Structure formats: structure tokens, C-alpha cells
Amino acid sequence: MKITVLDRCTVTRGDIDINRLSDLGDLSVFDVVPDRELPHVLSGTDAVICNKARITADVMDRCPDLVYIGLFATGYDNIDTKAAAERGIAVCNAPGYSTMSVAQHAFSLLLNLASNTVSYNASVQNGGWMSASSFTYLEYPMTELAGKNLGIVGYGAIGKKTAEIGAAFGMHPLIFTRTEPSVCPYECVSFDSLLERSDFISLHCPLTPDTRHMINETALNKMKPSAYIINTSRGGVIDENALAAALRSGRIAGAGIDVLENEPMRDDCPYFGLNNCIITPHVAWATLEARTRLMDIVYGNLEAFIKGSCVNNVAAPHFKRGRAV
Numbered sequence: 001m002k003i004t005v006l007d008r009c010t011v012t013r014g015d016i017d018i019n020r021l022s023d024l025g026d027l028s029v030f031d032v033v034p035d036r037e038l039p040h041v042l043s044g045t046d047a048v049i050c051n052k053a054r055i056t057a058d059v060m061d062r063c064p065d066l067v068y069i070g071l072f073a074t075g076y077d078n079i080d081t082k083a084a085a086e087r088g089i090a091v092c093n094a095p096g097y098s099t100m101s102v103a104q105h106a107f108s109l110l111l112n113l114a115s116n117t118v119s120y121n122a123s124v125q126n127g128g129w130m131s132a133s134s135f136t137y138l139e140y141p142m143t144e145l146a147g148k149n150l151g152i153v154g155y156g157a158i159g160k161k162t163a164e165i166g167a168a169f170g171m172h173p174l175i176f177t178r179t180e181p182s183v184c185p186y187e188c189v190s191f192d193s194l195l196e197r198s199d200f201i202s203l204h205c206p207l208t209p210d211t212r213h214m215i216n217e218t219a220l221n222k223m224k225p226s227a228y229i230i231n232t233s234r235g236g237v238i239d240e241n242a243l244a245a246a247l248r249s250g251r252i253a254g255a256g257i258d259v260l261e262n263e264p265m266r267d268d269c270p271y272f273g274l275n276n277c278i279i280t281p282h283v284a285w286a287t288l289e290a291r292t293r294l295m296d297i298v299y300g301n302l303e304a305f306i307k308g309s310c311v312n313n314v315a316a317p318h319f320k321r322g323r324a325v
Contacts, residue, residue: 001025007051057083084315091315092301097293098285103161105284109256116140146170151198154205195222207234217242232284235260244270
């Protein structure tokens with residue numbers, strides 16, 4: 001089997017062994033490959049493993065040997081899964097590997113917004129404390145989390161863990177999910193109610209046609225002016241121009257953003273330069289522990305496929321020797 005790995009630089013700094021995949025076949029490894037070059041790079045490939053490379057129907061048609069698409073990710077909006085299913089190509093993602101890391105990062109953003117940690121550190125590093133007349137100075141507002149409403153949009157593994165962390169801080173989780181859970185220890189509410197009542201909103205839903213720009217001008221206008229929004233899911237869940245306008249005008253208090261509609265960030269990103277918006281470069285998932293688990297899942301997915309089964313498949317449901325039956 002010829003195996004091609006794309007997007008290596010998004011998964012490892014040399015601390016994760018991608019070359020172990022050579023145990024399963026003839027391995028070629030690339031960093032980020034431009035879309036136009038993908039059919040050439042994947043020529044003759046049986047199995048491709050990628051993170052954010054766009055594997056479209058056109059790429060599949062131009063790579064007729066392709067029978068398997070593996071993902072260094074849980075989300076798979078960069079893969080045309082319908083086209084894959086029609087062509088008998090397995091698409092196997094990596095669920096659950098980043099739950100703890102993403103929930104931790106979401107709360108890192110939330111805590112920084114609540115306590116203005118980033119702003120205070122910058123002020124101290126610039127000499128602000130040295131020139132203070134007192135042992136402390138109250139340059140930036142801070143808020144206590146206990147008793148605040150934490151809106152969770154999406155109640156999968158990461159949403160559940162974020163709600164648990166919020167509850168441990170004494171927050172009151174409010175849950176909005178399109179599929180009401182059979183068991184949930186927290187209050188389930190409508191989307192409008194979540195917008196209106198939440199002091200902090202953390203987004204943990206996939207990017208679909210239904211969720212694209214669900215946080216738009218209309219939604220933002222329903223939020224408290226003192227509210228904050230955190231996004232560690234997908235950039236397209238938020239209308240970036242609408243959120244940037246709300247942040248500039250003070251319509252909402254602040255935002256913590258780990259994902260953008262266009263990545264890497266472009267110089268026209270609406271959030272750039274906003275002092276009430278903390279931005280991290282899509283790293284919520286990327287702790288060493290999470291990437292280690294990710295590699296184990298990716299290896300196991302491909303190994304199972306080669307042996308005749310198909311685990312974590314999000315495309316065609318039945319396969320035999322790599323082809324749908």
C-alpha cells in the first residue's frame with residue numbers, strides 16, 4: 001500500500017513519530033501542499049492522511065487508486081464525504097483525542113478574559129507596576145466566574161467537559177444542542193435563551209450549513225453587553241465581520257478566538273488589532289498529550305482498514321478490500 005501523509009508540520013515539531021506509519025506501507029511525507037498540486041502529489045496513492053488539506057471530488061477523480069482518507073483531526077469539513085462514499089473511499093477521522101486539551105484551552109481563553117491576565121502581564125512587562133504608587137493597581141476590570149451563566153453550544157465530548165469545568169468554578173452551564181441529550185445534569189435551553197442569559201458563551205459545534213455564521217449580527221444583538229464569546233470549534237461558525245463590529249462598538253465585552261474562517265490569519269482579518277479579542281493560532285487541540293493520542297488513533301484506523309475492517313469511518317458504511325460493497 002502506498003501511503004501519503006500531508007500537513008506534517010501541523011502535527012509535529014519532531015516530537016511525534018509520523019514515520020511509524022511506514023510499518024503499514026510505502027510512506028511519503030509532505031508538509032502543506034497547495035491545492036493545485038494535490039492530484040500530482042497523490043498520484044498512485046492508496047491511502048492519504050491529512051489534517052486540513054482539501055480532498056475534493058475532483059482530487060478523488062484524478063487519483064483513481066485512492067481508497068482511504070485518514071484525518072489528523074476530528075472535524076472533516078475539508079473532505080467531500082459524499083463524493084468519497086459514492087466512490088467507495090473510506091474517510092476515517094480521529095474522535096476524542098483532543099477533548100481535554102480543547103476544553104482546557106477554551107477555559108484558558110475564558111479565564112484570561114475574566115481576569116484580564118494578558119493585559120496585566122503586558123502592563124507589568126512595560127514597567128507599569130514599577131511606576132505604581134501602591135502595591136497594586138486596578139488598571140483593568142476583572143470578574144468572578146462563580147454564579148455566572150456559561151452557555152455551551154454543542155454538547156459533544158468537548159462541550160460536556162467544558163461544562164464540567166465551568167461547574168467546578170461555580171458557574172451555571174446552559175446547554176444548547178440540536179439533539180437533546182437523554183442525560184444531562186445541566187439546564188438545556190433554546191439558542192435565543194442561551195444568547196440572552198449567558199455571561200460567557202463557548203462554541204463546541206461542528207461547521208455545517210446549519211451552523212455556519214450562527215453567531216451573526218442578529219445573535220450578537222441578543223447577548224448581554226457584558227458577555228464574552230469563546231470559539232475553539234471552527235472559524236466559520238462566527239460571522240467575523242459582525243463579531244468584530246460588536247467588539248469595536250462595545251456591543252459585547254470581549255472574545256477569545258482560536259479558529260478563523262481563513263487560516264493562517266490574513267492581513268484583512270477583522271479581529272486583528274482589537275484589544276478586547278484574544279487570538280491564538282488554532283492550537284487548542286495541540287498539546288503533546290493530545291497529538292500523541294491522535295497519532296495512535298490515526299495509526300490504528302489505517303491498520304484496521306488494511307486488515308479488512310473500517311473504524312471511525314464517516315463516509316461509506318461498508319467496505320471490502322478498500323471498496324464499498
